[in-house]
Amino acid sequence: MKSNLISPFKPKSVKDYKPQDLIIYTLRAGFKKKGKDLLIIVFDKAVPVADAYSQTSMPSAPIIWDKKNNNSFCKVLIVNSGNANAHTGTRGINQIEKYTKVASKIFQCKKSEILVSSTGVIGEELDSAKIIKKLNCMSKNSLKSVKDAAKAIMTTDTFSKVEVVKFRYKSKQIIIYGFAKGSGMIAPNMGTMLAYIFIEAPLKKKDLKKMLMKHIDSTFNSISVDGDTSTSDSIMLFSTGLKNPKITMNNNLLNRISAKVNDIMLSLSKQIISDGEGISKLIEVTVSNANNKTQASNVAFSIAESTLVKTAIAGEDANWGRVVMAIGKADKHVDQDKIIIKFGNSVVAKKGAKYQKIDLRKLNHYMKNKIVKINVNLGIGKYTKRVWSSDLTHRYININADYRS
Amino acid sequence: MKSNLISPFKPKSVKDYKPQDLIIYTLRAGFKKKGKDLLIIVFDKAVPVADAYSQTSMPSAPIIWDKKNNNSFCKVLIVNSGNANAHTGTRGINQIEKYTKVASKIFQCKKSEILVSSTGVIGEELDSAKIIKKLNCMSKNSLKSVKDAAKAIMTTDTFSKVEVVKFRYKSKQIIIYGFAKGSGMIAPNMGTMLAYIFIEAPLKKKDLKKMLMKHIDSTFNSISVDGDTSTSDSIMLFSTGLKNPKITMNNNLLNRISAKVNDIMLSLSKQIISDGEGISKLIEVTVSNANNKTQASNVAFSIAESTLVKTAIAGEDANWGRVVMAIGKADKHVDQDKIIIKFGNSVVAKKGAKYQKIDLRKLNHYMKNKIVKINVNLGIGKYTKRVWSSDLTHRYININADYRS
Numbered sequence: 001m002k003s004n005l006i007s008p009f010k011p012k013s014v015k016d017y018k019p020q021d022l023i024i025y026t027l028r029a030g031f032k033k034k035g036k037d038l039l040i041i042v043f044d045k046a047v048p049v050a051d052a053y054s055q056t057s058m059p060s061a062p063i064i065w066d067k068k069n070n071n072s073f074c075k076v077l078i079v080n081s082g083n084a085n086a087h088t089g090t091r092g093i094n095q096i097e098k099y100t101k102v103a104s105k106i107f108q109c110k111k112s113e114i115l116v117s118s119t120g121v122i123g124e125e126l127d128s129a130k131i132i133k134k135l136n137c138m139s140k141n142s143l144k145s146v147k148d149a150a151k152a153i154m155t156t157d158t159f160s161k162v163e164v165v166k167f168r169y170k171s172k173q174i175i176i177y178g179f180a181k182g183s184g185m186i187a188p189n190m191g192t193m194l195a196y197i198f199i200e201a202p203l204k205k206k207d208l209k210k211m212l213m214k215h216i217d218s219t220f221n222s223i224s225v226d227g228d229t230s231t232s233d234s235i236m237l238f239s240t241g242l243k244n245p246k247i248t249m250n251n252n253l254l255n256r257i258s259a260k261v262n263d264i265m266l267s268l269s270k271q272i273i274s275d276g277e278g279i280s281k282l283i284e285v286t287v288s289n290a291n292n293k294t295q296a297s298n299v300a301f302s303i304a305e306s307t308l309v310k311t312a313i314a315g316e317d318a319n320w321g322r323v324v325m326a327i328g329k330a331d332k333h334v335d336q337d338k339i340i341i342k343f344g345n346s347v348v349a350k351k352g353a354k355y356q357k358i359d360l361r362k363l364n365h366y367m368k369n370k371i372v373k374i375n376v377n378l379g380i381g382k383y384t385k386r387v388w389s390s391d392l393t394h395r396y397i398n399i400n401a402d403y404r405s
Numbered sequence: 406m407k408s409n410l411i412s413p414f415k416p417k418s419v420k421d422y423k424p425q426d427l428i429i430y431t432l433r434a435g436f437k438k439k440g441k442d443l444l445i446i447v448f449d450k451a452v453p454v455a456d457a458y459s460q461t462s463m464p465s466a467p468i469i470w471d472k473k474n475n476n477s478f479c480k481v482l483i484v485n486s487g488n489a490n491a492h493t494g495t496r497g498i499n500q501i502e503k504y505t506k507v508a509s510k511i512f513q514c515k516k517s518e519i520l521v522s523s524t525g526v527i528g529e530e531l532d533s534a535k536i537i538k539k540l541n542c543m544s545k546n547s548l549k550s551v552k553d554a555a556k557a558i559m560t561t562d563t564f565s566k567v568e569v570v571k572f573r574y575k576s577k578q579i580i581i582y583g584f585a586k587g588s589g590m591i592a593p594n595m596g597t598m599l600a601y602i603f604i605e606a607p608l609k610k611k612d613l614k615k616m617l618m619k620h621i622d623s624t625f626n627s628i629s630v631d632g633d634t635s636t637s638d639s640i641m642l643f644s645t646g647l648k649n650p651k652i653t654m655n656n657n658l659l660n661r662i663s664a665k666v667n668d669i670m671l672s673l674s675k676q677i678i679s680d681g682e683g684i685s686k687l688i689e690v691t692v693s694n695a696n697n698k699t700q701a702s703n704v705a706f707s708i709a710e711s712t713l714v715k716t717a718i719a720g721e722d723a724n725w726g727r728v729v730m731a732i733g734k735a736d737k738h739v740d741q742d743k744i745i746i747k748f749g750n751s752v753v754a755k756k757g758a759k760y761q762k763i764d765l766r767k768l769n770h771y772m773k774n775k776i777v778k779i780n781v782n783l784g785i786g787k788y789t790k791r792v793w794s795s796d797l798t799h800r801y802i803n804i805n806a807d808y809r810s
Contacts, residue, residue: 059733325636
C-alpha cells in the first residue's frame with residue numbers, strides 16, 4: 001500500500017545557503033529506515049533564540065525539556081527524525097538528559113543551552129545511544145548546508161523546505177534563512193511541523209519573540225493538512241548575527257527584518273502545506289467581511305478542513321454546496337442571504353442561493369488548476385482570514401494507513 | 406472513479422413492517438438518476454409529532470419551512486432524495502409552498518400539517534413540478550412497507566435502515582418502528598441524516614419532545630462519519646396510536662416506550678454509522694473518567710473524527726500515538742500521566758508512556774476485527790462518553806470526489 005509519489009508542488013530546485021557562523025552536521029543515527037535522520041547545529045557562540053511550541057496538552061518530551069530549560073541563549077540544536085519521543089514519560093526525558101549531557105561536554109556548553117526537537121512516530125521510546133554514538137564521532141569534514149539540514153529532518157515530506165532572503169542595509173548584506181519539515185498532522189496552532197529560522201543580525205530575545213508572535217497567526221497557524229495537531233511542533237527563531245557584528249540595530253532595521261522574517265515564515269508555511277500528505281491541489285480559503293476575527297477564522301478552517309470539501313477539490317468538482325455546509329457548521333451568526341461564494345473569480349452562490357449566471361465552462365476549467373482559491377464574503381463585517389490546506393486523495397490514505405509498517 | 410462496493414455491515418436482511426394507521430407511498434419523481442426518490446406518508450388523521458433539526462446556521466428550505474410551520478400535528482410527510490433544496494433562498498421555500506399546496510388539497514389538510522424533508526445535493530433548485538406530478542396520480546395500489554420507505558430516501562447509503570420493536574402491555578401489543586437514511590456528512594448535532602420514528606400508542610407532543618431530547622445526545626448526536634454537519638438533518642418522532650385507541654397512558658408505560666424509543670434511535674444511529682461512506686471498519690470510542698461531560702465528549706469526538714486515527718484503523722494499525730495526538734489537541738486539562746489507552750481490552754499506553762507488556766500478537770489480531778473499540782480512561786473524573794465513527798478508506802474518496810458527476 002506504499003506510495004512513492006511526490007507532491008506536484010515539489011520545486012524544481014531547493015534554495016540553499018551555507019552559513020558561516022554556525023556548523024551544520026547531518027548524520028544517520030538509525031531512527032528512520034534509511035537516510036540521514038539526525039541534525040546537529042552548533043553555533044560559534046550561544047545565540048539569542050525565541051521559540052513557540054504545539055498547544056497540545058500531550059507535549060512530547062523535547063517540548064517539555066525545551067520549555068523547562070527556557071533559556072535566552074542556544075549553543076546547540078539537536079533534531080532527530082523517525083521517532084517523536086512523544087508520550088514516552090519520564091523515560092523520554094531521561095533519554096534527552098543523556099544525549100544532551102554528552103553534547104554539552106563535546107560542545108562545551110551548559111545543557112540548558114541545548115535545544116532539542118524530535119519528529120516521527122509517537123509513543124516509541126527514543127534510544128539516546130543512537131544519538132550519543134554519532135556525537136562521539138563527529139568531524140567538521142561533514143559540514144553541510146541549510147538544504148542538507150532540511151533533508152535530515154524530513155519524515156513523510158516529499159521535498160526539502162528552505163527559504164533564504166537577502167537585503168542590503170547601509171552597505172551591509174543581511175541574510176535571513178530558514179528551513180522546515182512537515183506534511184501530516186498539520187493543523188492550526190502548530191501542526192506537526194518543525195521550523196528553524198536564522199537572522200544574521202544581532203537581535204535581542206525580546207525582539208525575536210515579538211517578531212515570532214506577530215507573524216505566527218498568519219503563517220504557521222494558518223495551514224492545515226488534516227486538522228490534527230501534533231505533539232511535537234516547534235518553531236525557533238535565532239539571531240546569529242556574528243557575521244555582521246558591526247550592525248547597529250534600530251527600529252527601522254528591526255521592521256525591515258521583521259518583514260523578511262514574515263516572508264520566510266509564509267514561504268515555509270506554504271511549502272509545508274504544498275507537501276501536505278497526498279496533496280494533488282493546494283486549497284486557499286479566504287473568508288472576508290466577517291464580524292470578528294474568530295468568526296473569520298472558524299469559517300475559514302471549517303471549509304479548509306472539511307473532508308467533503310477536500311475530496312471535492314481532489315475530484316475537480318466546484319461543489320460549493322459543501323462550502324455552504326462548512327460555513328453552516330462553523331458559526332451560528334452568519335447570515336445565509338448575505339454570503340457570496342466564489343471559486344477563483346467565478347461567483348457560484350449569492351443572496352442565499354446558487355448564482356444564476358454561473359459560467360460553468362470557465363468554472364470547470366478553473367477547477368483543473370493546481371491551486372484552487374475559495375473566497376467567501378460573509379457580508380456582515382470587516383474581518384478577513386486566509387488559510388491554506390491540501391486536498392484529500394487516495395495517496396493520503398496510502399501514506400497514513402501504512403505509515404508505521 | 407465510481408465505486409459500487411457496499412458496506413461490510415450491510416445486514417443480511419432488513420427488518421420490515423406494514424403499519425395499518427398510515428399509508429406509505431414510494432415513487433420515482435426523477436431527482437435521482439434512477440430508482441425511487443420520493444416518499445409520501447399519509448396518516449389516517451393528523452398525529453402528534455416532535456422534531457429536531459440540524460444545528461447548522463445554513464438550514465435547508467425544508468428545515469426553515471418545518472420550523473416556521475411548527476405545529477403539533479402532522480397529517481402528511483413528504484421526503485425526497487437526490488436534491489437537498491438547501492441554500493436555495495426564497496425560491497426554495499416557494500417550491501415547497503407549491504407542492505404542499507397541492508398536497509393539502511389532495512389529502513384534505515392544512516399546509517401546516519405537512520412536514521417536508523429533502524436530502525441530496527446542496528444548492529441546486531428543487532423542481533416542485535416533479536413532486537406535484539406524482540401527487541396528482543397517486544393510488545392506494547402502491548401501498549408500501551417501512552423498508553420501502555427507507556429505500557426511497559437513500560442517497561449514498563448502501564443499505565436501508567429500519568428498526569422495529571414490539572412489546573406487550575396489558576394484553577395489548579405496542580409496536581414502535583423507525584427508518585432512517587444517512588451515510589455521509591454525518592457529525593454530531595445531526596449529520597446528514599433523516600430519521601422518522603413512529604409509536605403506535607397515543608402520546609402527547611410534549612412527551613414525544615421530552616423523549617426525543619432525552620435520547621438524542623447518546624444516539625444521533627454521538628455518531629460522526631466525517632465531522633461535517635449537514636444543512637438538512639431532521640428527526641421526527643410521531644405518535645400514531647390509532648391502532649391502539651384504548652391504551653391509557655401512564656408513567657410506567659411512558660417509561661417503557663421511552664426505553665424502546667431509545668433502542669430504536671441507537672439502532673438507527675449505529676446503522677447509519679455502519680454505512681458511513683466507504684466504511685471498512687466501525688470505530689467505537691469510549692472516553693471514561695473525564696472531569697466533565699464536555700471534556701469526555703471533546704476527547705471522544707477528537708479521536709473518532711481524526712483522519713489520522715481513521716486511516717490507521719483502516720490500515721489495521723493500532724497506532725495509539727495518533728490517539729495521544731487527538732487527546733492532546735482536544736482538551737487542555739487532561740493529565741498525560743494518568744491516561745490509559747486500550748484497543749479492545751489490550752492496554753497500549755499507561756502512565757504517560759507505552760505500556761511495557763503489550764501483547765502485540767493479540768493486538769494485531771484484534772485490529773483485524775470489523776468493529777474496533779478504542780477506550781481512553783482519563784483517570785481524573787467520573788464522566789463517560791461513547792461515540793461511533795467509520796474508518797477513512799479509498800472508497801470514501803471514490804464516493805466523495807465524484808459524488809455529483
